[in-house]
Amino acid sequence: MIMPLTTTRISPDWPCQVKAPGSYDWERSAAKWLRELVPARYAGYPAFIRHPVLLARHAQIQVQHEIRVARTALQTARADLPRLGLHEGVIEHTIKLYAAEVLQLQHIARSVRAVTEALAERGSAGR
Numbered sequence: 001m002i003m004p005l006t007t008t009r010i011s012p013d014w015p016c017q018v019k020a021p022g023s024y025d026w027e028r029s030a031a032k033w034l035r036e037l038v039p040a041r042y043a044g045y046p047a048f049i050r051h052p053v054l055l056a057r058h059a060q061i062q063v064q065h066e067i068r069v070a071r072t073a074l075q076t077a078r079a080d081l082p083r084l085g086l087h088e089g090v091i092e093h094t095i096k097l098y099a100a101e102v103l104q105l106q107h108i109a110r111s112v113r114a115v116t117e118a119l120a121e122r123g124s125a126g127r
Contacts, residue, residue: 013110021118027052030115034059037112056116063112067105074098 010020017033019026031052035043037059042048048055077098081091 011110011114013107013114015111015115018115021122027119027122030119031055034112034115037108038062053116053119056112056119059112060109060116063105063109067102067109070098070101070105074102 014020015033017029019029031049034052034055038055039062042058043055048058074095077091077095081094086094
């Protein structure tokens, strides 16, 4: 009988771009996905390459920062955008865009947390 490699239950927030924890090469797929979430210069740092859990931690910080930026843009749009001479329709569209971005970033943050937890479990199991 062949036993499945996956031992960790996958969160509903698990990103589809990352293989299931415990499956072949899943850490590499996690690192690839995480590198897309951080500025390129961070993705190339040797410590982040050798220790994907460090990359995951930085991705968590990066996404939280992006959430704060999107929320600020959303909260200030009604006051700031008319002064830029934008038409009301453009302002309304921009507000909807910022609101959707906040929701998307919150989903990404949950996904990063799920991947970080799986990477940390793998690290503690290997000790």
